[in-house]
Amino acid sequence: MSADSIPVDWDKARTNGHEAGRAAAGPAEAVPLAGADGRTLGEPLVALTDLPAFPTSSIDGWAVRGPAPWQPTGRVLAGGTAAPLTGDGTCVEIATGAMVPEGAEALIRVEESSRDAEGRVTGTPRPQPEWRLPGDEARRGEELLPAGTPVDPAVLGMAATCGYDRIPVRAQPRAALLVFGDELLTSGPPGAGRVRDSLSPLVPAWLRRYGATVSPAAVRGPVQDTLEAHVAAIREALTSADVVCTTGGTMNGPVDHLHPALAELGAEYVINTVAVRPGFPMLLARVPAADGRYRFLAGLPGNPQSAVIALITLVAPLLAGLQGRELPALRKVELTAPVPGRGGFTHLALAALDPDGRRATPVGHVGSAMLRGLATADGFVVVRPDTAAAAGDLVPFHPLPLYPGERP
Ligand SMILES: Nc1nc2c(c(=O)[nH]1)N[C@H]1C(S)=C(S)[C@@H](COP(=O)(O)OP(=O)(O)OC[C@H]3O[C@@H](n4cnc5c(N)ncnc54)[C@H](O)[C@@H]3O)O[C@H]1N2
Numbered sequence: 001m002s003a004d005s006i007p008v009d010w011d012k013a014r015t016n017g018h019e020a021g022r023a024a025a026g027p028a029e030a031v032p033l034a035g036a037d038g039r040t041l042g043e044p045l046v047a048l049t050d051l052p053a054f055p056t057s058s059i060d061g062w063a064v065r066g067p068a069p070w071q072p073t074g075r076v077l078a079g080g081t082a083a084p085l086t087g088d089g090t091c092v093e094i095a096t097g098a099m100v101p102e103g104a105e106a107l108i109r110v111e112e113s114s115r116d117a118e119g120r121v122t123g124t125p126r127p128q129p130e131w132r133l134p135g136d137e138a139r140r141g142e143e144l145l146p147a148g149t150p151v152d153p154a155v156l157g158m159a160a161t162c163g164y165d166r167i168p169v170r171a172q173p174r175a176a177l178l179v180f181g182d183e184l185l186t187s188g189p190p191g192a193g194r195v196r197d198s199l200s201p202l203v204p205a206w207l208r209r210y211g212a213t214v215s216p217a218a219v220r221g222p223v224q225d226t227l228e229a230h231v232a233a234i235r236e237a238l239t240s241a242d243v244v245c246t247t248g249g250t251m252n253g254p255v256d257h258l259h260p261a262l263a264e265l266g267a268e269y270v271i272n273t274v275a276v277r278p279g280f281p282m283l284l285a286r287v288p289a290a291d292g293r294y295r296f297l298a299g300l301p302g303n304p305q306s307a308v309i310a311l312i313t314l315v316a317p318l319l320a321g322l323q324g325r326e327l328p329a330l331r332k333v334e335l336t337a338p339v340p341g342r343g344g345f346t347h348l349a350l351a352a353l354d355p356d357g358r359r360a361t362p363v364g365h366v367g368s369a370m371l372r373g374l375a376t377a378d379g380f381v382v383v384r385p386d387t388a389a390a391a392g393d394l395v396p397f398h399p400l401p402l403y404p405g406e407r408p
Pocket residue numbers: 179180181183184195196197198199200247248249250251252253256279280281300301302303304306368369
């Protein structure tokens with residue numbers, strides 16, 4: 001296994017990362033609805049009954065049969081089963097959500113009805129039906145959502161409506177982070193040749209937004225800059241993680257030990273360097289673990305913005321694949337200012353979106369060692385190899401993994 005390689009095209013790197021994840025995805029497991037938020041459907045969600053399951057009144061009023069006036073014979077509330085209406089000129093009082101009795105011909109709203117001295121009901125039904133028929137929303141056995149759908153609050157509510165107590169979802173990938181670099185400080189301000197480790201706080205938080213779990217014990221660093229310490233730390237992390245991310249040491253500097261460590265661990269590269277700037281020395285490898293199965297290692301470059309680009313280029317597609325999710329397609333936005341190309345590399349340029357999300361403006365402070373631009377951007381505009389983008393051009397946009405409201 002050589003550390004030298006031809007950089008992979010950026011789009012191809014995303015696709016390869018996704019396919020590698022998909023090929024390694026585990027089976028679906030049934031979990032209670034309360035624990036399924038944020039997971040991914042492992043099988044299609046199918047209607048267990050017709051929906052609604054019985055003819056259901058949409059109003060409070062009267063269920064009537066035959067011509068007016070109607071003599072009330074009883075009442076049916078939500079949750080009850082209704083006796084059939086058998087005689088013309090009869091009705092039952094009915095509540096919203098109650099089962100409409102067999103034999104009912106119309107429903108009349110209470111405020112659009114009146115009663116005579118004998119208690120008989122009169123009124124004119126509205127032209128549109130005031131009840132919902134079984135199957136109006138779904139037929140029993142109908143597929144409502146495909147496998148691979150992210151589970152959100154609406155999906156949880158729909159599964160409950162259908163009568164599910166548990167739903168089949170994919171396991172959440174377990175991720176770990178190893179930070180390399182003896183120059184890193186874990187607290188206090190930088191100086192005297194030392195820089196503050198910015199990736200231990202950043203990477204786990206974004207891994208979680210991509211659907212992985214990261215326990216506090218799974219974040220380690222700085223790992224000592226020796227080959228032995230790197231190999232030992234990776235081996236240890238592989239015992240409890242499906243995806244181990246490392247930062248730094250991806251190049252061939254005097255203390256860059258990642259490639260030699262991978263060789264020692266018998267790893268096989270899925271991707272070794274990507275033709276993208278910033279970020280190119282990134283890699284994704286399969287590493288055999290002690291149990292005989294393989295896990296993934298994503299090597300993120302040490303420059304912080306480059307590490308983020310490796311996260312969105314390799315790790316996000318891998319995690320999507322492992323969860324059985326599609327690789328998100330990139331939408332296009334209009335550039336408000338020119339963005340230069342980066343020769344034969346894809347250029348990912350940090351940009352902020354207009355409130356309507358249609359136009360992107362490049363932000364400042366975007367060197368690969370900087371995070372200031374990242375903290376004000378919504379994502380990256382994509383400028384393909386051997387091109388440059390002009391103001392007014394439509395270009396693909398890769399969003400940052402943000403929760404709603406995080407960039408108001
Ligand atoms: N001779 C060459 N040198 C470099 C090249 C090159 O093509 N030829 N490429 C540069 C590029 S591009 C990148 S990116 C970096 C990637 O290098 P490594 O992944 O080996 O990263 P390190 O050398 O360990 O660190 C680079 C830089 O980032 C700082 N760093 C590292 N970890 C953190 C962290 N957790 N928090 C904050 N900052 C971090 C580190 O101090 C260095 O300044 O290689 C270039 N060199």
